[in-house]
Amino acid sequence: MSSPPESTVHRTSPAALGAFPDLFVDYCTNFSAVSEFYAGDWQSQSARRTAATAAAQRPADRDVLADTLLDQNERWGLDERTRAHIETLRDPDSIAVVTGQQVGLFTGPLYTLYKTITTLQLIEEWADQTGRPVVPVFWVEGEDHDFAEIAAAHVLHRNEVVPLSYDPGVADNPGAVGRLALTDDIHEAVDRLDEALPPSDFKPAVMEHVRAAYEPGTRLEDAFARLMHSFFGDDGLVFVNPDDPRLKALARPLFRRELEAPEASAAQVNATSQALRDRDYHTQVSARPTNLFWLGDDSRRAIDWTDDDTFRLRGTNRTFSESELLDRLEAAPERFSPNVVLRPLMQDHLLPTAAYVAGPGEVSYFAQYGGVYDWAGLDMPLIHPRASVSLVEGKVQKVLDKYDLTVANFQAxxxxxxxxxxxxxxxxxxxxxxxxxxxxxxxxxxxxxxxxxxxxxxxxxxxxxxxxxxxxxxxxxxxxxxxxxxxxxxxxxxxxxxxxxxxRPNGTLQERMVNVLYYLNKYSPALLDDLRHALQPDTSAHQVVEI
Structure with missing residues (x-):
């Protein structure tokens, strides 16, 4: 298909959809109401220049970072533009626009792609406004231990939602899910996808990409990154997997700070959370000492700080003194994993992150993190909302036209x-x-x-x-x-x-449920390029695209 003309993209207030929290709506449409909780106005050029200056000074070690990224991206399909971007990160003036997502089956819901598109759209804009080299980075989050969260995808078939699941029978807490090697059970999920996608001119190429990425023996995080790279192979998108001993070694100072003062970061988050609640905003995250996990060979367990000044692995009787954990951190930093509070701090400790492209939930939890960034001695990046999108096929547009309706009329x-x-x-x-x-x-x-x-x-x-x-x-x-x-x-x-x-499949937003493969199969993989031209990097409104 050709690029949609501008008239086919409509904008509507995120509030009209009845699907976003008030904090996110205000962030997008009335930033002054929430400005005290963030580093700066995400749409301000002066704020961008300030964030870029701070970001350029931040990375722990650019050469170790770049060397690690070259090794990692070789596994996923290193093209010359990505290689050039990784080399650019060695430049002390360079900055990054970063996004990230869990390693969902077949890349998960559409919003994973919208995050990526927004990130790629911002590169040239930030380069023009800051005068710096800008690199697009995707943080591959595979350290979570909730397998159910990433083991399903959904496509549409004859106007029904078809769930696709990968069920190899893993334990309730299998450790970092990204490390898990795909078993032969992945064939069933891929075959179900093949059955659900109708025949089209584009189906052979689409399924070839899926089968090449999701092969038995491949780790989930590698399959995810390979399929994502196949979508954006010409764009120089740099993928980073934080579950790497070299990167964890660079993160030691942050983890050490957390272990030496286990109540401090949680206190910062909870104080800001109360300030948000006082303003009648919801809070996305509840913090507790500490904000680290222990990555064992067969599980990932929270490290809890106890009243007797020791640390206990949640759900076990295993305890450590502070000195014992610090010794382990020195010897094996890869055994430590950040939770939702420390994850963005680790990211911004490692990378020159000037802007982070975030979904509504992430925008909300970053509001709680101002104090913890100060505690860590880091500057919070600007938080740019990802594109929020509804794709309207011709068959659906006919219904809207017939009854004089808009996308916003369709609620849960x-x-x-x-x-x-x-x-x-x-x-x-x-x-x-x-x-x-x-x-x-x-x-x-x-x-x-x-x-x-x-x-x-x-x-x-x-x-x-x-x-x-x-x-x-x-x-x-x-x-x-x-x-x-x-x-x-x-x-x-x-x-x-x-x-x-x-x-609104199953009552939720399309972008939170439907997998991109349904649309690529029907309208061509070129749809992603079309969306890059059609969508606006001003993501303050929900964008409706007729396809």
Whole structure:
């Protein structure tokens, strides 16, 4: 397909979708309301120059970083532009625009791709505004231990959501999931994907990329990075896997600070969290001492600081003194893994991160992190919201046009919209009909009441009871009329349901559920390039793209 013309992209307020927290909406549309919780205005050129200056001074060791990245990216398909970007990171003036995501099956939901597209869009913009070399970096997050979070993907098939799962029967806590080697069970997930995707001119190439990445014996993090590289191979995107002894060694000072003062970072996060709650904002993260995990051979366990000044691996009786853990950190830093609080700090300790491209949840938790960045002696990067997008296929646009609807009309629950559309389409205006009848009934009862009270004063209460009963019966009759009309509107129901499944599958936003392979199979892998041209790097609004 060719690049969508500008007229096919529409912008709508994120608040209109009813799917984002107030903090994120304010961040996108009213930054001054939340500015005290962030490093700077993500849209300000002066803030960008300040963030770039701080970022350039930050990396722990650029040469070790670059050498490690060259080794890692060789595994995933190192192209010349990526190699050049990695070499650029040796330049002390260079900065990075970073994003990242868990290693979801087949790259997970669409938002993984939107994060990447936004990151790539910002490179030239930041270079022009800061006068510095800018490198796009993708943080491959494979250290989480919740396998269920990354073991499923979803595509659409005949306007139904089809779940695709990879189930090799791993333990509840298998350790860093990215390290797990794919078993032969991956064939079942890939075959199910093949069955769900309809035949198309693009299917052979799409499935070839998937099968080449997701082979038995390949680690999950490597499969994820290889498939992502196949999507963006010409863009110089640099992937980084933090689960590397060389990078963990560079992160020792941060981890040591956490172990030597295990309550400090959590106290900073919790103090800011209270300030957010005082402003009626939600808090995304709850911190506790410490913010580190121990990576064993078969599990990943939180390191809890106890009242007797020792450390315990959560769920076990294994304990350490501070000196014992510090000795282990010196000897084997790869055994330590940051949690959601320390992860971005490790990232920005290693990389010259000037901007981080974040989803709504990440934007929210960065609001809690200002104090902990200060504690770590780091400058928080600017947080740029990723593109939030709804893709509207022609079959869905026809439904929207027919009933004069927009994407924002489709909320989590379809029932209210269906009723509104049915009522609007009814030849009889039910609301008007009953609105006209009710005053007449009230008027008749008002006239009747004094007359019956002349016969017996106690009958006034009976009149009011009768009024209440009549009103209940009228409302019941109204709903019966609406339901009868609904039964006659099977076509309307089917069309709205089709649009709802495509725009709000399982009640959630399309970008949080549907995998990109559904669209690449149907519209060509060139769709990603089309989106890079169609989407705007000003991500303050939700973008609706007709395809």
């Amino acid at each position: 629950d379809l029932a209210p919209l269906f009723q509104d559309v049915v009522v609007e389409a009814m030849e009889v205006d039910v609301d008007a009909l009953f609105s006209e009848a009710l005053p007449q009934l009230h008027q008749a009862l008002n006239a009747l009441k004094p007359k019956v009270e002349t016969v017996d004063r106690t009958l006034g209460a009976s009149t009011e009871a009768t009024r209440s009963a009549i009103m209940d019966e009228m409302e019941s009759l109204k709903q019966k009329v609406v339901r009868a009309e609904k039964r006659q509107q099977d076509e309307v129901r089917a069309q709205l349901r089709k649009a709802h499944v495509n725009l």
